[in-house]
Amino acid sequence: MPDRLQLRFIKKTDPAGLKRIITLYRAQGWWRPSDTPRGLARLIKGSHCFLLAQRGGRLAGMGRAISDGAGDAYIQDVVVAASERGSGVGSKIIRALLARLKTDGITWIGLIAQDNSAPFYSRLGFRELKRSAPMLLKGSHV
Ligand SMILES: CC(C)(COP(=O)(O)OP(=O)(O)OC[C@H]1O[C@@H](n2cnc3c(N)ncnc32)[C@H](O)[C@@H]1OP(=O)(O)O)[C@@H](O)C(=O)NCCC(=O)NCCS
16 A cells, blocks of 8 residues: 655754755756755745655655735745656645645735646636736746
8 A cells, every 4th residue: 555645844854854855846947056955944944834745754745835924925836746746745735735824814825836737726726816927036046
């Protein structure tokens, strides 16, 4: 029987844990040569919440939210390991983030659906904002 998926919010992790998270960022092309494990530790600590999905000690996926802690939040960095895609892990990550944000009293929840992932988010209750466009400061890393 396959190992059960475990979802866990973290505020910090050890060097081996950071390495596993970096592997996932890197696989998705979300890791620049200038990024560092120390910077990642700060990012985890500074996020409103940072969720790991683990199966049998391996990292199956992750996601996080940044927030003012009062009303608004953005979901970011949602990624599922290639070998785990298409079996509901991404949906579980989003549902767990939404439940956590709701518990924390956060009701305005936005995100940017990168790489044509909008249908994935639509199934989970998100809708496209009309007359709006995601924007990024020139020179920022995508
Ligand atoms: C997008 C992603 C997180 C989805 O995770 P997942 O575990 O494969 O998703 P699920 O298995 O929970 O899929 C739920 C549904 O969404 C659909 N779906 C999943 N990824 C999709 C995508 N990229 N585009 C459109 N639909 C998608 C699935 O087909 C499934 O539909 P079904 O219920 O009718 O079968 C994963 O594909 C991924 O890590 N992609 C690369 C990173 C990325 O694009 N992140 C999101 C952008 S910010």
